[in-house]
Amino acid sequence: MEEVIEMEKDPFPVEREEGRGRRKDEEADEVDGLGCCGKFQTSVSRWMLPEELRSTYMERANCCPPPIFIITISIAELAVFIYYAVWKPQKQWVTLGDGIWNSPLTYRPDIRQQAWRFISYMFVHAGVQHIMGNLFMQLLLGIPLELVHKGFEVGMVYLSGVLAGSLASSIFDPLSALVGASGGVYALIGGYFMNAVVNYREMIPLLGIFRIVVILLIVGTDVGFALYRRFLSDDVGMKVSFVAHIAGGVAGMTIGYVFFSCYDKKLLKDPRFWLCIVGYIVFLVFAILFNIFLSPA
Secondary structure, eight states: OHHHHHHHHTHHHHHHHHHHHHHHHHHHHHHHTSOHHHHHHHHHHHHHSOHHHHHHHHHHOOSSSOOHHHHHHHHHHHHHHHIIIIISOOSOSSBOOHHHHTOSSSBOGGGTTSTTHHHHGGGOOSBHHHHHHHHHHHHHHHHHHHHHHHHHHHHHHHHHHHHHHHHHHHHHSTTOBBOSSHHHHHHHHHHHHHHHHHHTTTSSHHHHHHHHHHHHHHHHHHHHHHHHHHHTOOOOSOOBOSHHHHHHHHHIIIIIHHHHHOTTSOGGGOHHHHHHHHHHHHHHHHHHHIIIIIOOO
8 A cells, every 4th residue: 555655646746847847838938929028027027026926917017107106206316416416516526515415305403394304305315326326226126116016106115215214313313414315215125125035936036045135235235334424434514324224124124015015915905004004103103203302403
């Protein structure tokens, strides 16, 4: 009886492997029959979605309209940088000085009563390295994310990171100014990172670990540089906070993860969505009350 059972079990692993091979061959044939837009959408689905959701995405995929939110916000940030680099008095345009600190967009603790600054600081950047780094990362992640999840979801995650960054900075680093879109960029990174961690075996398996390591290296390097500028740099003038990076990442790993992992699902029926929303609102209320009654600034 034992020998019969063993003989019955043996074919199944082989059949599974053959089935996987057939699926890969079928996918390759399907990709070869697609145009440029279709091939691009196929690559996006493999990077952004687990295997069981890719066919649903490909049925709906369309390059029109393009990812409007992330492109629009990037153009706006670049336009503001060019304005302050070219038309405002600067010692050098590589690293901007007085122009951005006197900007009505920059978050400054001494005039934080102007509430729009908690959001508008994302349009102002301190130099070429700052603006190019943020634009590169948000376009690299934002375009494929918006193709999959559309502009509303990506916009909500991005802006939640921007707002969380300024509010957290006003609490944990209350005497520092804030410029740059790092809060929003890190929200996109945080959401994608959590999605990659959870689904790394299915989202191009061979590159799953590689993507996670690359994200950690980029984040570690950027945060390390931000800490250096905040605590060790001898540059005179107003210090720029680093807290927005961390707070944006936390917002992405919570709200961003819920949005980016719920493709083809109704968010309002997901308890994780409400848990993140309630947590974000509690943080928002606490930060507002702190700024009104307790802030040393």
